[in-house]
Amino acid sequence: MCGIVGFVSEKNCLEEIKGGLEKLEYRGYDSAGVAFFSKGKISTLKKKGRVSSLFPLLQGKTSNCGIGHTRWATHGAPSDINAHPHRCGKFVIVHNGIIENYGELKKELAKKDKYPLSETDSEIIAMLLDNCYKGDVVEAVREVVKKLKGAFAVAVLCEDFVGKIFLFKRENPLIVGRGEGFFCFASDSPALISHTPLLCKMKDGDICEIDKTQAIFYEEKGKIVERVFIPSSLKSDSANKGDFQSFMLKEIYDIPKAIKNTLCKFEKIGLSSLAQKKLRNANHFLFLGCGSAYHACVYGKYLTEKITPLCASAETAGEYRYRRSNLPKNTVVVAVSQSGETADTVTAVKKAKSEGAFVIAITNVPSSTITTFAHESLVTLAEVEIAVAATKSYNTQLVALYWLVSEVALMHKKATYGAVYLGEKLRSAIIKTLDVAEEMHRIAKRYLGISKVFFLGKNFDYATALEGALKMKEISYIQVEGIPSGEIKHGPLALIDENCLVVHIITDYTLLDKCLNVVEEVSARGGETLIITSLNLPDKGVKVVKIPKLDAELMPIVSVIPTQFLAYFMAVEMGLDADKPRNLAKSVTVE
Ligand code: G6P
Numbered sequence: 001m002c003g004i005v006g007f008v009s010e011k012n013c014l015e016e017i018k019g020g021l022e023k024l025e026y027r028g029y030d031s032a033g034v035a036f037f038s039k040g041k042i043s044t045l046k047k048k049g050r051v052s053s054l055f056p057l058l059q060g061k062t063s064n065c066g067i068g069h070t071r072w073a074t075h076g077a078p079s080d081i082n083a084h085p086h087r088c089g090k091f092v093i094v095h096n097g098i099i100e101n102y103g104e105l106k107k108e109l110a111k112k113d114k115y116p117l118s119e120t121d122s123e124i125i126a127m128l129l130d131n132c133y134k135g136d137v138v139e140a141v142r143e144v145v146k147k148l149k150g151a152f153a154v155a156v157l158c159e160d161f162v163g164k165i166f167l168f169k170r171e172n173p174l175i176v177g178r179g180e181g182f183f184c185f186a187s188d189s190p191a192l193i194s195h196t197p198l199l200c201k202m203k204d205g206d207i208c209e210i211d212k213t214q215a216i217f218y219e220e221k222g223k224i225v226e227r228v229f230i231p232s233s234l235k236s237d238s239a240n241k242g243d244f245q246s247f248m249l250k251e252i253y254d255i256p257k258a259i260k261n262t263l264c265k266f267e268k269i270g271l272s273s274l275a276q277k278k279l280r281n282a283n284h285f286l287f288l289g290c291g292s293a294y295h296a297c298v299y300g301k302y303l304t305e306k307i308t309p310l311c312a313s314a315e316t317a318g319e320y321r322y323r324r325s326n327l328p329k330n331t332v333v334v335a336v337s338q339s340g341e342t343a344d345t346v347t348a349v350k351k352a353k354s355e356g357a358f359v360i361a362i363t364n365v366p367s368s369t370i371t372t373f374a375h376e377s378l379v380t381l382a383e384v385e386i387a388v389a390a391t392k393s394y395n396t397q398l399v400a401l402y403w404l405v406s407e408v409a410l411m412h413k414k415a416t417y418g419a420v421y422l423g424e425k426l427r428s429a430i431i432k433t434l435d436v437a438e439e440m441h442r443i444a445k446r447y448l449g450i451s452k453v454f455f456l457g458k459n460f461d462y463a464t465a466l467e468g469a470l471k472m473k474e475i476s477y478i479q480v481e482g483i484p485s486g487e488i489k490h491g492p493l494a495l496i497d498e499n500c501l502v503v504h505i506i507t508d509y510t511l512l513d514k515c516l517n518v519v520e521e522v523s524a525r526g527g528e529t530l531i532i533t534s535l536n537l538p539d540k541g542v543k544v545v546k547i548p549k550l551d552a553e554l555m556p557i558v559s560v561i562p563t564q565f566l567a568y569f570m571a572v573e574m575g576l577d578a579d580k581p582r583n584l585a586k587s588v589t590v591e
Helices: 014-027 050-059 103-110 123-132 137-147 248-253 254-271 272-282 293-309 343-354 367-373 392-412 417-447 459-478 484-492 508-524 556-572
Strands: 003-009 030-040 041-048 063-071 085-086 091-099 152-156 165-170 174-181 182-186 198-202 207-210 215-218 284-289 311-316 331-337 356-364 376-379 452-457 477-484 500-506 528-533 541-547
Touching: 003 014, 003 091, 014 030, 014 050, 014 063, 014 182, 030 050, 030 091, 030 152, 041 050, 063 091, 063 152, 063 452, 085 123, 085 459, 091 123, 091 343, 103 165, 123 137, 123 152, 123 248, 137 165, 137 207, 165 182, 182 207, 182 248, 207 367, 215 452, 248 459, 248 556, 272 356, 284 293, 284 343, 284 508, 293 331, 293 392, 293 459, 311 356, 311 500, 331 343, 343 356, 343 376, 343 484, 356 367, 356 392, 367 452, 376 392, 392 417, 392 459, 392 556, 417 556, 452 459, 452 484, 459 477, 459 484, 459 556, 477 484, 500 508, 508 528, 528 556
Parallel strands: 284 311, 284 331, 331 356, 356 376, 452 477, 452 500, 500 528, 528 541
Antiparallel strands: 003 063, 003 182, 030 041, 030 063, 085 091, 091 152, 152 165, 165 207, 174 182, 174 198, 207 215
């Protein structure tokens, strides 16, 4: 994980590096650091904590060439010493990823009396560069890459090459940007787009050397190759929170627009003829994802079973990648990932392909790693999502799944809602649902101090229960579980007491009686229930939050919104930073 960024410019560029680090903080915020050329030497400044804690150290400093890092700790606790950049001899590096064989490599270097200062896996890269260097950095990088196992995106400064940055990567993303009088790089485009729209996604195996006038790309064997810079479709203001108190709140209010744009795009572009053919012959859908994306997969499974004759399953990508799957012939795998970079999901896609499945990716990031491996990609238009906890991207994933599965339903002559209905009815239901914000805020205040929460739901509502639970867990650190309504009597009831809240999502009329039985069972044991529903319910003496009514298969796109607000306001009332929950990062590019 982690975020890396750097600039080499005609002018002082430390402000640009600081801005880039702030934009990459969603990738980790355990420590931050920069390295830059100053009077021909490399200065390194680093500090445990958020990016902002580094800034006082940079006051009064200037440089026209530097690199920066914001860390999500994997190897070694968050500390000043484990913070990047790491230095060895003339080399200073920043790294995103994991070097899996760093233990062996350390032992090898110890034989030459070279020992690391930190507990990280990353420092070994600087040590190896120093060890392999004979005057040519690109050659040294090629040597080092051969020794490394794992995933990495690395930026290097070498004191012999003032004003140059060297970049190389395997599996983890690295983007080079070109502007007037400068070149830059970052782990992700939002860190660069306020400076330049001209971006080039580096390929695995490429080495790139940038200075203020040019970028030279070398392919694996060291031959110079042409790489094209293309204008980014991202808007430069998309990574700003405007008047909102936090990105998460802004992103919830972005949902109607995100859904409209996503639907319009899919209607316009459609599916490739190959995808149509594969979908027509498909008899099994396997949905794969992690975190929120996995919950979208659960929705995809229920939806496929309801509106098509296909059988379907949903699984976390991390589980799928390590099991014998025996996929039936004509399986279509749908891999869902907001970032398109989650290591478990990318590897699961590779596995599914090797097993002969046709793979469709649903992602929010065009030309992300997942899109390069999938046979077909549906790229949602949620635009940049900064808050670690997914909101608008989740809603657009559900919309993408609805659109895709409807295409299959239509192939089997089953009725579905068309884009016009979705565009109008769904959107207006969502806009009305946004009005529950204040009510959810009051509810959050009322339950402040609660120590256990269960989110319950049946079938489609189960997907929402899982996602609602994850949201609250991620940003308020309360012990929360999402379970199928019927499962509460098989164990969790033992935990019900006056310190426990049960949030029950009920939007399917055909399952209403069963769900109301559960409400009774919880009340009978002294538990408190909050119901989020689109239905007219008999009075059960419990708090009810009413949301607009659509058919059950569309409700998860709407009913998740009150749960997003509840999690958000709970975190705010607890004095927590909803955008940057402790220990987490938005995009987990390591295993
Ligand atoms: C991390 C984040 C989750 C996210 C998951 C999947 O664990 O903390 O919020 O849902 O990754 O991310 P993806 O980019 O693959 O959707």
